[in-house]
Amino acid sequence: MSQDTTISLKVEFGGGLELLFSNKRSHQLTVPATVPKSTEDNATKQADITFLIRYLRDNLLQERQELFMENETVRPGILVLVNDTDWELEGEGEYVLKNGDEVVFISTLHGG
Amino acid sequence: MPPRTCALCSTSRAMLKRPKTGQQICKECFFTVFETEVHNTITRAKLFKPGDRVAIGASGGKDSTVLAYVMKTLNERYDYGLELFLLSIDEGITGYRDDSLETVKRNQQQYSMPLKILSYDELYGWTMDGIVAQVGRKNNCTFCGVFRRQALDRGASMLSVDHIVTGHNADDIAETVLMNIMRGDIARLGRCTAICTQGEDTIKRSKPFKYAYEKEIVMYAYFKKLDYFSTECIYSPDAYRGHARVFLKDLEAARPSAIIDIIHSGEAFEVREEVKATQKAQQTCKRCGYISSNDLCKACVLLEGLERGMATAGITDRGRKKLDAEGPAPDNLRTIPFYTAGAAPAVSVGPD
Structure with missing residues (x-):
């Protein structure tokens, strides 16, 4: 169990999603290691990807949040990779973030 | 959670889950x-x-x-x-x-x-x-x-x-x-x-x-x-x-x-x-020779609508009727070059 109170992450956007985030593909950020479980009570949890998605919406997203989020997770059609691994193998939103993690969000919804 | 190994080679670490099969496999x-x-x-x-x-x-x-x-x-x-x-x-x-x-x-x-x-x-x-x-x-x-x-x-x-x-x-x-x-x-x-x-x-x-x-x-x-x-x-x-x-x-x-x-x-x-x-049986467009199920192909109708300033002609039946009511297409109408499949000369393509 890490003693750190914050976690440094690299977050990348691709497939057109970067357009919602100041047209910048790569973002370096620091988030708290422990975060509220929900907005209602004081219970806490370790920061996970579900938290990160909400954090990105509240702090980095510039426009059209409906193209990024739906029902407290990413919109269907957005792929998420944690350290280059499909998040479906890592517990999806429940994956607990570690210092130095690299999280990539790629939209598949653009024409091709 | 421990890293999973690939379901196919059983040696490398699995990196994605195939949507088609649910298999967890390596890169x-x-x-x-x-x-x-x-x-x-x-x-x-x-x-x-x-x-x-x-x-x-x-x-x-x-x-x-x-x-x-x-x-x-x-x-x-x-x-x-x-x-x-x-x-x-x-x-x-x-x-x-x-x-x-x-x-x-x-x-x-x-x-x-x-x-x-x-x-x-x-x-x-x-x-x-x-x-x-x-x-x-x-x-x-x-x-x-x-x-x-x-x-x-x-x-x-x-x-x-x-x-x-x-x-x-x-x-x-x-x-x-x-x-x-x-x-x-x-x-x-x-x-x-x-x-x-x-x-x-x-x-x-x-x-x-x-x-x-x-x-x-x-x-x-x-x-x-x-x-x-x-x-x-x-x-x-x-x-x-x-x-x-x-x-x-x-x-x-x-x-x-x-x-x-x-x-x-x-x-x-x-x-x-x-x-x-x-x-409808397929035929060729009377104006440009492209495959069509009508006398005129859709592209020719759309183009004629654009050229005559009645762009809805190719979109709705009403637009088409309006265009027909204005009379036949003028002789100087811009059209698509005539299409003859396979007969076109090969063009050279290069890194230009």
Whole structure:
């Protein structure tokens, strides 16, 4: 169990999603290691990807949040990779973030 | 949680979950199964024969970029004996297609394939920017879709190719099946799942990615670090397809095999002979020679509407009647050059 109170992450956007985030593909950020479980009570949890998605919406997203989020997770059609691994193998939103993690969000919804 | 090992090689760490099968596999095994499945799709449908000249419809987007890469890989690995070309259509959309064409030009270098770009402006005398300025943003996708289809065939004819392959993936085809059901378009429902289509007069067209999931195409591009362009068209997106797409993505989230299941359902539909008999026979357009189910092909009607300042002529019956009431097309009307399949001289394409 890490003693750190914050976690440094690299977050990348691709497939057109970067357009919602100041047209910048790569973002370096620091988030708290422990975060509220929900907005209602004081219970806490370790920061996970579900938290990160909400954090990105509240702090980095510039426009059209409906193209990024739906029902407290990413919109269907957005792929998420944690350290280059499909998040479906890592517990999806429940994956607990570690210092130095690299999280990539790629939209598949653009024409091709 | 401990890292899982690949379900196929049992040695490397699994890096993705295949939507089709739920298998957890490593990067190298993923490349192998993805490429092998496309190869199996191609050989099972006997799409090509040695010596074929094949144009890859290239937009610079993810699907066609991965298609170009995979076609080149398979052609070398399995000795298909194909001559491959990139064919791009420049719709004339500033800030969108001009940027994506830059990607195609890089692909031309990266994959060392000759590239031919044909523009709407060259073929029809109109750019999409010009069309939108006249018709607005409501029906412009109709113009773009009709014009692109014909432009691809004509571009292919200029390259003297036998075959056009496009990057349509399993998700696209499942969406189209849903759209045709919802619209009650029996004729299209009957043919939209065909891997290869060929009009009497047109060049063969096929979809080697028919069974490839969009997720895997994007993962492939990401892991291979392929250079592709991803921006939404600046003009209004195809709203109807958008609804089908969102619905399909929701289905996929609930059950990943939904996409392939819908394609299989589409393939199993059979249009009864007496229904088929009511469908219009294909002929050639009296004005431009392109394949058509009416005297004039859709592109000619749309172009005439644009030229005579009555853009709705090709969209609605009412618009068409209004145009007819104005009298016949004037002699000096701009038209599309006459199309003779296979007879066009081969043009040289180089890195210009």
